Amino acid sequence: xxxxxxxxxxxxxxxxxxxxxxxxxxxxxxxxxxxxxxxxxxxxxxxxxxxxxxxxxxxxxxxxxxxxxxxxxxxxxxxxxxxxxxxxxxxxxxxxxxxxxxxxxxxxxxxxxxxxxxxxxxxxxxxxxxxxxxxxxxxxxxxxxxxxxxxxxxxxxxxxxxxxxxxxxxxxxxxxxxxxxxxxxxxxxxxxxxxxxxxxxxxxxxxxxxxxxxxxxxxx
Numbered sequence: 017x018x019x020x021x022x023x024x025x026x027x028x029x030x031x032x033x034x035x036x037x038x039x040x041x042x043x044x045x046x047x048x049x050x051x052x053x054x055x056x057x058x059x060x061x062x063x064x065x066x067x068x069x070x071x072x073x074x075x076x077x078x079x080x081x082x083x084x085x086x087x088x089x090x091x092x093x094x095x096x097x098x099x100x101x102x103x104x105x106x107x108x109x110x111x112x113x114x115x116x117x118x119x120x121x122x123x124x125x126x127x128x129x130x131x132x133x134x135x136x137x138x139x140x141x142x143x144x145x146x147x148x149x150x151x152x153x154x155x156x157x158x159x160x161x162x163x164x165x166x167x168x169x170x171x172x173x174x175x176x177x178x179x180x181x182x183x184x185x186x187x188x189x190x191x192x193x194x195x196x197x198x199x200x201x202x203x204x205x206x207x208x209x210x211x212x213x214x215x216x217x218x219x220x221x222x223x224x225x226x227x228x229x230x231x232x233x234x235x236x
Contacts, residue, residue, distance in 0.1 A: 039090040039232030041097075043194055045225030047082040049074045049103055052218040056107070056117070060211035063155060066113055070215070073106045075120065080104075084198075084223050086129070090232060093133035099142060099178070101125040101200065103219060114154050121149035121169065123217060125200055127178045142178035147171070150206035150213070157209035164207075176202030182223075190230060196223040 051072035058066040076082055086099035103125065106118040127144035149169045152159045161169040182196035198221040205214045 041088040043227030045223035095131040097129040138182040174203040
């Protein structure tokens with residue numbers, strides 16, 4: 017065997033081994049979330065500042081449902097993922113100045129996750145941001161939802177951190193059931209009519225759904 021050919025084999029062998037271990041995953045889950053009570057600070061032009069210690073409803077059984085999906089690329093027992101959670105927050109203890117306040121077409125989290133498999137469990141840590149769709153009527157001034165990105169009412173609002181623990185259960189060769197607990201903590205500053213509202217959003221989510229895994233040890 018010639019030296020150039022041997023050198024080429026030595027270079028390509030680790031690459032081929034890496035490709036053989038690469039696994040791609042995709043999952044879709046529905047969720048049952050709970051938002052921790054948190055302060056909302058409201059600043060509105062010509063009006064005094066307003067602070068509310070808000071309690072939140074996630075409207076978990078009302079459409080659109082709370083959901084989560086993600087895709088991932090794994091090498092061995094470690095992976096990189098993109099994940100988004102569609103979460104809803106509706107203030108339920110509104111004072112008389114607030115006729116309506118919610119982020120109900122999505123307090124949407126967008127994160128890049130680092131994930132690790134440990135035995136039958138998957139542990140994740142992620143960071144990213146929030147794409148929010150605010151809806152509000154404050155002091156009888158309704159916010160115009162035909163604004164924001166593409167005039168669809170969506171705004172990039174602030175940073176977010178995520179942590180989760182999952183227990184995947186293999187159903188068939190490529191298909192698995194996913195059971196997961198997730199913690200999210202973020203900051204959001206959203207527009208209202210004539211001003212802004214700020215809040216710290218902390219939530220716990222229970223997720224269940226299905227996923228597929230192709231390649232690597234999932235095909236063994």
